[in-house]
Amino acid sequence: MLQKILTFFERYSFGVCTYLGEKFNVSIGKIRLFFIYSSFLAVGFPLIFYIFAGIVLDIRKFVKRVHTRVTDL
Template sequence: MIQRILTFFERYSFGVSTYLGEKFDMSISKIRLFFIYSSFLAVGFPIIFYFLAVFVLGIRTYMKRIRTRIWDF
């Protein structure tokens, strides 16, 4: 049961932790733990930041795909 939950979150984590880990050269698990612990301390504000980052990274990925399609004639 716990393995299924972990697999679900790893599959649908939207790549925010991976992106931040690569950007700041940190461990992805430390970033995830930071979001979890800070969510308990700050009453959910980091969750709002996380979903905002998901939205921004999604738009960024979409724009990169469009940009490469325009110039690939």
């Protein structure tokens, strides 16, 4: 049951923790724990940052995809 929940969130998450982990060469698990613990301490502000960063990353992926399609022509 727990594995199904973890798989669901890993599949449908924005990829913010993965992006930050690769960018700063830090363990993804540590970044996830940071977001969880800081959300409890800061009353949800890191969750707002996480959602905003996820939207920005999705827009960047979309722009890169459209740009490569245009240049392939």
